[in-house]
Amino acid sequence: MTNPILVEVLRSTLVESRHRGAVAVADADGGAVLAIGDVTTPIFPRSAVKALQALPLVETGAAAAFGFGDEELALACASHSGEPGHVAGVTGMLAKAGLDAAALRCGAHWPIAQPALVELARTGQPSALHNNCSGKHAGFLCVACAKGIDHADYWRPQHPVQREVRAVLENLTGAALSDDRCAIDGCSVPTWAIPLQNLAYGFAKFATGRGLAPERARAAARLRAACTQRPWHVAGTGRFCTEIMQLFGARVFVKTGAEGVYCGALPEQGFGIAVKCDDGAGRAAQAIMAALIARFLPLGDAERVALAHFMHPTLRNWKGFEVGSLRVVDGNLQPPV
Amino acid sequence: MTNPILVEVLRSTLVESRHRGAVAVADADGGAVLAIGDVTTPIFPRSAVKALQALPLVETGAAAAFGFGDEELALACASHSGEPGHVAGVTGMLAKAGLDAAALRCGAHWPIAQPALVELARTGQPSALHNNCSGKHAGFLCVACAKGIDHADYWRPQHPVQREVRAVLENLTGAALSDDRCAIDGCSVPTWAIPLQNLAYGFAKFATGRGLAPERARAAARLRAACTQRPWHVAGTGRFCTEIMQLFGARVFVKTGAEGVYCGALPEQGFGIAVKCDDGAGRAAQAIMAALIARFLPLGDAERVALAHFMHPTLRNWKGFEVGSLRVVDGNLQPPV
Numbered sequence: 001m002t003n004p005i006l007v008e009v010l011r012s013t014l015v016e017s018r019h020r021g022a023v024a025v026a027d028a029d030g031g032a033v034l035a036i037g038d039v040t041t042p043i044f045p046r047s048a049v050k051a052l053q054a055l056p057l058v059e060t061g062a063a064a065a066f067g068f069g070d071e072e073l074a075l076a077c078a079s080h081s082g083e084p085g086h087v088a089g090v091t092g093m094l095a096k097a098g099l100d101a102a103a104l105r106c107g108a109h110w111p112i113a114q115p116a117l118v119e120l121a122r123t124g125q126p127s128a129l130h131n132n133c134s135g136k137h138a139g140f141l142c143v144a145c146a147k148g149i150d151h152a153d154y155w156r157p158q159h160p161v162q163r164e165v166r167a168v169l170e171n172l173t174g175a176a177l178s179d180d181r182c183a184i185d186g187c188s189v190p191t192w193a194i195p196l197q198n199l200a201y202g203f204a205k206f207a208t209g210r211g212l213a214p215e216r217a218r219a220a221a222r223l224r225a226a227c228t229q230r231p232w233h234v235a236g237t238g239r240f241c242t243e244i245m246q247l248f249g250a251r252v253f254v255k256t257g258a259e260g261v262y263c264g265a266l267p268e269q270g271f272g273i274a275v276k277c278d279d280g281a282g283r284a285a286q287a288i289m290a291a292l293i294a295r296f297l298p299l300g301d302a303e304r305v306a307l308a309h310f311m312h313p314t315l316r317n318w319k320g321f322e323v324g325s326l327r328v329v330d331g332n333l334q335p336p337v
Numbered sequence: 338m339t340n341p342i343l344v345e346v347l348r349s350t351l352v353e354s355r356h357r358g359a360v361a362v363a364d365a366d367g368g369a370v371l372a373i374g375d376v377t378t379p380i381f382p383r384s385a386v387k388a389l390q391a392l393p394l395v396e397t398g399a400a401a402a403f404g405f406g407d408e409e410l411a412l413a414c415a416s417h418s419g420e421p422g423h424v425a426g427v428t429g430m431l432a433k434a435g436l437d438a439a440a441l442r443c444g445a446h447w448p449i450a451q452p453a454l455v456e457l458a459r460t461g462q463p464s465a466l467h468n469n470c471s472g473k474h475a476g477f478l479c480v481a482c483a484k485g486i487d488h489a490d491y492w493r494p495q496h497p498v499q500r501e502v503r504a505v506l507e508n509l510t511g512a513a514l515s516d517d518r519c520a521i522d523g524c525s526v527p528t529w530a531i532p533l534q535n536l537a538y539g540f541a542k543f544a545t546g547r548g549l550a551p552e553r554a555r556a557a558a559r560l561r562a563a564c565t566q567r568p569w570h571v572a573g574t575g576r577f578c579t580e581i582m583q584l585f586g587a588r589v590f591v592k593t594g595a596e597g598v599y600c601g602a603l604p605e606q607g608f609g610i611a612v613k614c615d616d617g618a619g620r621a622a623q624a625i626m627a628a629l630i631a632r633f634l635p636l637g638d639a640e641r642v643a644l645a646h647f648m649h650p651t652l653r654n655w656k657g658f659e660v661g662s663l664r665v666v667d668g669n670l671q672p673p674v
Contacts, residue, residue, distance in 0.1 A: 107655025183349035318444025
């Protein structure tokens with residue numbers, strides 16, 4: 001099936017580019033609240049499921065054993081910008097487990113946010129700590145250390161930590177994860193393809209704890225609280241995930257993934273959300289997620305204005321002139337009148 | 338009409354993302370050599386027409402008056418990476434016209450290539466000289482100076498320089514440019530929407546000089562020679578435009594534009610090429626352009642291998658592991674067997 005156009009990019013008044021995609025919103029019983037486009041073909045959720053991948057860190061007692069607070073748990077769920085506070089936080093997580101950056105197997109890259117890149121370039125070089133996934137990797141390492149398992153190969157699909165992550169993803173999403181739909185993520189851990197409708201179902205359970213064993217439900221609530229109370233640690237200065245969770249607090253959890261993926265949880269509504277843009281465009285996935293929040297949450301005036309800014313951002317050029325805009329175009333993504 | 342999928346992005350063996358687009362290849366009589374998707378709706382060509390926008394610089398005698406060589410003419414056609422050699426070259430162009438960076442109205446941005454950004458961050462701040470369009474803007478300023486016109490508003494649609502650029506674009510492409518299809522480009526000059534089939538026709542005339550007044554045909558040949566002899570000045574280290582023109586020399590001219598546009602000229606075949614990806618993806622437009630070169634040019638073994646690398650690049654993660662690939666999938670884009 002051909003997914004519909006969900007976002008248009010305008011230059012002046014003409015459509016310059018367009019983004020197709022699919023959206024699933026589900027409740028914790030697996031009921032479909034909204035389905036746009038193909039929600040049954042497995043897609044790679046990439047970093048959008050980091051909060052689910054972090055459940056073993058809490059459930060196993062590793063986070064408690066190392067005395068992790070909200071900031072450290074938020075970093076375990078993060079695609080962070082590599083700002084100094086993120087790097088210090090991940091360094092601290094590793095130190096509590098008796099480790100340092102040498103244990104990380106995520107690879108090094110320059111910070112994903114340009115201001116952080118410029119700041120680092122002035123004083124140094126990126127290390128694995130600056131990798132946007134370093135908090136997630138620190139979390140995996142801490143699980144291995146707390147269990148007394150050799151941590152050297154913590155990133156490989158057959159390592160006990162990744163096998164546990166796989167079992168958690170299957171339990172949450174209800175999807176059978178298949179070796180022939182497993183690929184390697186940017187940070188080298190496995191990423192399993194999962195249908196959007198199952199991802200939405202998994203995030204509805206993450207949002208509510210419904211259908212989860214008591215310990216898992218508590219771990220989900222703990223991670224949601226950490227991320228929504230420390231949203232800067234989940235992304236970084238000026239980033240969508242951070243700004244949305246700063247705005248809505250515990251009412252909204254959102255997490256971006258590479259190649260145009262977004263997942264989210266609306267605890268008050270009991271809904272989970274999963275978005276994938278066909279072409280991998282993050283700018284479109286973000287606008288769609290803003291539109292979904294506007295559609296499903298009762299909003300105050302300030303919240304409505306802030307969301308409109310993300311749904312229909314003005315595009316400016318290098319001189320600051322207004323040159324165009326983005327707009328969400330699918331009728332199913334419009335807020336109630 | 339729905340444009341076809343032209344490029345797939347694979348992670349492991351599964352398609353993770355897909356890019357739709359349209360392609361026009363034409364000869365200098367306006368004959369369609371190849372048309373894929375919608376080639377009649379106007380699209381913004383953005384920086385892909387910089388070489389056409391630079392024709393007045395040569396035709397008016399401004400380039401000769403200021404003693405411009407290949408490097409300066411290539412910079413006038415460039416979306417450069419803001420490397421030190423680019424900045425020095427544009428500074429030199431302005432100096433020959435008695436100007437400096439203060440005359441540029443393109444705005445400042447950090448270099449578009451990360452290594453150049455890192456290098457600059459270690460020592461300074463970006464200026465308008467680092468803007469990827471600074472060479473084009475220097476060219477516009479030089480036209481105004483050579484003609485003795487006030488250059489302050491050289492970037493505005495009603496300025497004589499931009500009116501001349503507009504007339505050149507209409508002459509080359511055969512498209513009537515309309516004020517209601519004019520927008521502001523990233524560097525603040527006008528960008529007029531033009532159908533892909535007309536852009537391809539325009540580049541076929543640029544490739545051959547056919548159908549152009551003698552002075553314009555000579556100017557086109559001069560700019561092609563400059564770009565294909567100094568391809569580093571048209572883009573920068575490791576960039577597609579640079580590497581393709583280094584590989585093929587005078588046999589291929591290619592130029593990228595923002596939002597998934599590519600234009601090209603194959604002088605020996607007499608063909609012009611125009612590509613637009615629906616979603617604005619540069620990675621896909623580049624792979625399509627490589628496929629078009631492979632389809633229309635007789636290739637040696639080394640050239641075939643080099644093009645395959647651009648058509649079907651291997652994707653690696655931060656640790657250097659192979660995680661996937663891009664592939665061009667439309668049968669019309671495959672080389673002859």
